[in-house]
Amino acid sequence: MSNLLKFSIAPAVEATEAPPIPRAQAWGREYLLSPTYGDLLDLSQGVPKNAPHPSVLEALAGSSSDPLSARYGPILGELALREAYAEEIRVQYQLPSSSSTSTSQSTKDTAKLVPGSSSNQDGSTQSPEAEVSKGKGTVNFDDISITTGCNMAFLVLIMALCPSGNSSVMIPLPSYFNQMMVFSLQGVEPIYIPGDFTNGFKPDIQAARNYLSTVNEEGKPKMIVLVSPNNPTGAVYRHEELKEWYDLAKKHGMALVLDETYRDFVEDEQGGRGVPHRLFEEEDWRETLVCLGSFSKGYRIPGHRLGSIIASPALLKHVTTISDCMQICAPRPPQIALSPLLPSLRSDLEESSKALSHRRHLFVDVVNKVQGWKVTSIGGYFAYVSFPKEYIHASANVGLKRKRLGSEDISLILAKKFGVVTLPGSFFMPDLKDDEIWEKDVLKGGEGLREDIWLRFAVANVGDEVILKLGPRLEEMNKLMGIGELSKTE
Known part of the structure; x- marks a missing residue:
């Protein structure tokens, strides 16, 4: 003391x-x-x-000065932003358009909703009991939660999936220190997968396979966490490598948590934005995959604290419970400002x-x-x-x-x-x-x-x-x- x-x-x-x-x-x-x-x-x-793009700064000025943006918003995020962000994910990952019909308004109309007027507290317009997102092999708005930064998204996941004092998580070493701090705070045991410094510090999947073959169901880790592009090493995993990790997690009934804070800086052959992976094309990706994202880096607004979780609505239902205790809602002015701008910011x-x-x-x-x-x-x-x-x-x-x-x-x-x-x-x-x-x-x-x-x-x-x-x-x-x-x- x-x-x-x-x-x-x-x-x-x-x-x-x-x-x-x-x-x-x-x-x-x-x-x-x-x-x-x-x-x-x-x-x-x-x-x-x-600095952020001038259009973002202008929109932020407008949304911040709107008295309505000072009110509470939906727990899982503004519906307009969730819809717009889902479309950006589909564009970047070259996914088919959404087949979901669970929203009753267009994104344009939703953006005009008075804060707090969505039909459900979590910001959706579908039944809260719905646990399966429509549209296999793609990403829909109801697969997305907006959080107060990506660090909070990670903490929420650990709280949702890892009972304190009785859980372990597999994570590559070197490891991002904020994630290690979360493990310590939550009483979760990290199982470090050594990075191969002769191969760009990518983790040794065979070491992970060997370990998982030795643990029983009770001692099985709750998730495998990967960061790509990596923090701290900068390592970028190819799709084929991520698919191996995905298959390993799926085989053992674990979550594969992919932190993609830097997804906008995965290069294509010309040095521009590439396709980070093709795991969303898996018809059953929602059963295994959870992707974390950040608006801080690509849109250059770290001080406005916006992150995201892409996961099955069956998981997001529980994210709603935790998020309501931690944030009630993510910051509203940046959500409202970005919603109509995302397509114009691709260039x-x-x-x-x-x-x-x-x-x-x-x-x-x-x-x-x-x-x-x-x-x-x-x-x-x-x-x-x-x-x-x-x-x-x-x-x-x-x-x-x-x-x-x-x-x-x-x-x-x-x-x-x-x-x-x-x-x-x-x-x-x-x-x-x-x-x-x-x-x-x-x-x-x-x-x-x-x-x-x-x-x-x-x-x-x-x-x-x-x-x-x-x-x-x-x-x-x-x-x-x-x-x-x-x-x-x-």
């Missing part, structure tokens, strides 16, 4: 690590006290660089995807030219980069007395001395020194990840000019750490 409080904090909260990004950003602020190399290059957080999404594709290629070119530095995987908003192994035993060069340096040490030095803020790979791992966790919770093949020689760079929140400044600073870091030749020979 804190000596500042006369009451106690829940043990699960006490045991959960604090959000790590502020720690890394504090290192950057120390650099600014004496910015030897110029501007701070903050590549720590995956946020959009540019903006395409341009953003191509610009980010260019920046990723530039990043690979710049970083891989610096001796010892290597982009291990990249995609979406992120790159996972290995630093020179010589750094591990160069503690004397930076005035430290320890046997080895890890990613947090390197990230701190890079930020404080050279003004490059990244996140250390250790932020995406369980305690690297805890042998018990690595023996109990990490599947076979994960030992190599404890080498701890990786940093995560966010490449979407900066311009190309920042990427170009990065190379010389990494070379200066090499000088400090005692590496001779500064750049690779062409």
Whole structure:
């Protein structure tokens, strides 16, 4: 118990690590006290660089000033947005048009509804007992819930599917720290599937198969969680790879939860928006698949907090119960603003995807030219980069007395001395020194990840000019750490 409080904090909260990004950003602020190399290059957080499209800003101004938008709205989201978003999913995933007749009005008419006037509290116009969405092999409005950001969508799912203290979830390692924090808060045991750093950090499905063959029904994990494009590694899974995971989850009666926060930045052959996967074409996808999404990245509105869950209405019925306790409704002004705009923003999404594709290629070119530095995987908003192994035993060069340096040490030095803020790979791992966790919770093949020689760079929140400044600073870091030749020979 804190000596500042006369009451106690829940043990699960006490045991959960604090959000790590502020720690890394504090290192950057120390650099600014004496910015030897110029501007701070903050590549720590995956946020959009540019402002929302002007039409979005204009619509937000209008919807925010409408007194009706200040009232409660439907729990599962504005019907107009759910319909419009379903159409955008069908367009991006090249799915057939909806055959659902469960809505009684067109999207245009629905957008004019007085807030709270939909026939059901959850925002649908169909019977709340309906549990099977019409239209196999596609996505309909009643397969969609709007949440207050994608992190909340993930928390809702864990609450809906995982009894506290008696559940496990399979998730690749490295893992997104907010998801690990949710597991800790909810008393859910993570089963880490090691990422293969020789294959772009994609998780080893054979390790998962082997594990599932050893557990009984009672001890079976509740879900497999994948993130594509991945946070933190940037790995992008091909459809064929995702289909293997889908089939594995289906075979064992588990949910496959696919976090697609960065789905708008899956590349096609021209560097534009591609088709992330074809799992929605499966006639029975609703029995196994749950997809999470975000409006923050593609539409560049992270502060307005909109996320989504695409799943069977049979699951969304329970999402409604939890969401009513957590949010009552997602923020209404951005929902109302975006509903009629989504089709017109497709070209903006395409341009953003191509610009980010260019920046990723530039990043690979710049970083891989610096001796010892290597982009291990990249995609979406992120790159996972290995630093020179010589750094591990160069503690004397930076005035430290320890046997080895890890990613947090390197990230701190890079930020404080050279003004490059990244996140250390250790932020995406369980305690690297805890042998018990690595023996109990990490599947076979994960030992190599404890080498701890990786940093995560966010490449979407900066311009190309920042990427170009990065190379010389990494070379200066090499000088400090005692590496001779500064750049690779062409």
